[in-house]
Amino acid sequence: MYTREQASKLRQAFWTAFGQYMSPVLSAEGMPTNWINYKTGLKNVYFRMQADKKLASIAIEMTQPDPEIQQMFFEQFGAMKELLHDTVGEEWTWDLHTTDENGKGISRIYTELKGVSVFRQDDWPALISFFKPRIIALDAFWNDAKYSFDELR
Template sequence: MFSKAEAQKMKKEFWTAFADAYPRKWLLYDTKIKDVTFKFYVDNKKAQVMLDIEPREDDKRIIYFEKMESLKNILLDEFLPEAVFERNFYLENGKVISRVWVELTGISLYNMASWAAIFRFFNLSMDAFERFFYEYEDYIRDLDINT
């Protein structure tokens, strides 16, 4: 097991190595939709690429999620066949958000032998998510277009 300092150091090395391996600017928080963001996540069991929908107004969150749901077949058929949709996803702090994500299991941030697989998963998954988003962003962004 790692000390807290060693774990922090390894996390920093992981993210630096990922940036070096795939030096590009990811969309992430720059969706131009307030509180709709793409995120990378990794721990000692899994890696995830996710789209979090977390406006304070619950009705806005539901509208954005329903727009994503209306595009579900396209996302699954053409971009990310393993994507999971969850309308009410509970964060550790109790906050409810909506989330669409893909996951890679059987890896660990703390096992450097896993890094290449995680990096590849991150790159392929986020690239597919971004291509999907760019193709449908006008529809997703516009709250006046009904689902």
């Protein structure tokens, strides 16, 4: 078991390594991108990558405080579902009105990789291989899909 400080340092080391690995990769628009803190340009809509001791996940998260507005965003993503799945090359899980680890109401579109741990450096190549193509694909998807959200801004 790791102390809280050791766990934090290992997590930070992984995300630093991932960020360095991804830094030469340009966005779909040919621009340098902060892949770890990806900016969608929409308030309360995030692309999140998470890794813990049991699994890794990548998600589109909608965190609007009003459940009806959150549902409108979720439904707009639903209208783009085929494009999303074609772009990422797989089907993702869709959860309308679930909760995050802090009990906050969110909606998520995500996929997971089980059986990996950010605390095992031997798993880091698998984590990077999981995250890299999916965040790049999300960026390519978003490059095409973001304009359909203009009315919801």
